[in-house]
Amino acid sequence: MKVKILLAEDDPDFGMILKQYLELEDFEVSWFQNPQDILDHLEVSDFPFHLGILDIMMPNIDGFSLAKIILKEKSNFPLLFLTAKNQKIDRLTGLKIGADDYINKPCDPEELVLRIKNILKRTLSTTLEKNVKIGEYFLDTEKLMLFHEKESIRLTIREQKLLLYLLDYNKKTIKRNDILDSLWETNDYFSGRSLDVFISRLRKYFQHDPKIKIQSLRGVGFEIDFPIN
Template sequence: MSTKIRVLLAEDELALAQIIKESLETRNFEVIHGKNGEEAFDFFLKENPDILVLDVMMPLKDGFSVAKDVRKINKNVPIIFLTAKSQTQDVVDGFAFGGNDYLKKPFSMEELIVRMQSLLGRIENKTNEDTIAIGNYLFYPIKQLLVHNYTVENLTHRETALLQLLIENKNEIIDREVILKKIWNTTDFFSGRSMDVFITKLRKKLSLDTTIQIINIRSQGYKLTC
């Protein structure tokens, strides 16, 4: 990447766009602003940005359509959607059209910058996140989401870490102490009870697919089967 990270910002609310642009430019970003979807896509073709920040609702071409066209050309450039919508279907659509993350308006500039840096860091370090399929679910570890058809479950950091560990050891028993040391950093009684509670929460969040089970192996640990 160049010294300055090149951001393509597509936002038709000019006042908001100016605030975002000025804020990012004080943080060593170079911002290219498209006032509508068509202009933004033209800039994408000409300017080769490092990351795209796309408003969903725009004239001429909406953000999802821009992302869909971008993905025909470039599968890896990070895309963040900005949306005033909160419906589950909009979140699912955003991922389906190739988005890597989304922010609901209103949002803080600090949150936008942290999410951008996270996505750019994964690209720079060649550790791009793959979606993990588990049964009929799609698991997004970085986004901390579980998606099943049109149902989206938000996971906590600890739920995400626990599920990822179970998936990495699918169909194998993971010793209780191994889980506790990796995720709770202690094996005391109270942490053990906390782990059991988190297992119950994960079972509930995975309950839309009956082929997925988290089995308690008495006096040993847990095993994820699918």
């Protein structure tokens, strides 16, 4: 499975160079010169990208504003900022928004690839495993589909991220606050209620296999038991 990269860069020459180099490194690149075109993808539940590379200085929508819009809909989406400026304020702004990394233009393509791979190791190592067998179920992470002989379920991006996070802690107890901090990036009443809704959905999705358990531990979090084949 190829890593799908969203590239937002309005400079046609630099954008083409980055796209071609990243494709030589076996990444699948969708290049957008107009950041407005990216917003159309946010309206679709199947957001097909694993990582975004955003130029900060773009017309109509700058990279910071675009990042805020993306993260509002696709929380925890890995982002790397590109900028021609070398100012401290840019770096701080990007980090506050939620950037995973930051690199100045013109950048060394080899350094960019290294940074991308480091981000993927930190954030997407599990999600890049395309097929996961969970008890009587089969998860296709590329298509966001959960299959059982009795039904097929299309997952949202966040449902799959939560499921994969739980799989990382299989047979263990997960603290509620850790999930909120990692996937919701906030820990308030409303995010807590949202987490409860998503947990209820997952329990319903796995109702056909009684061996699969997502047990609530009052005041602590959840105890997970997924039979992995």
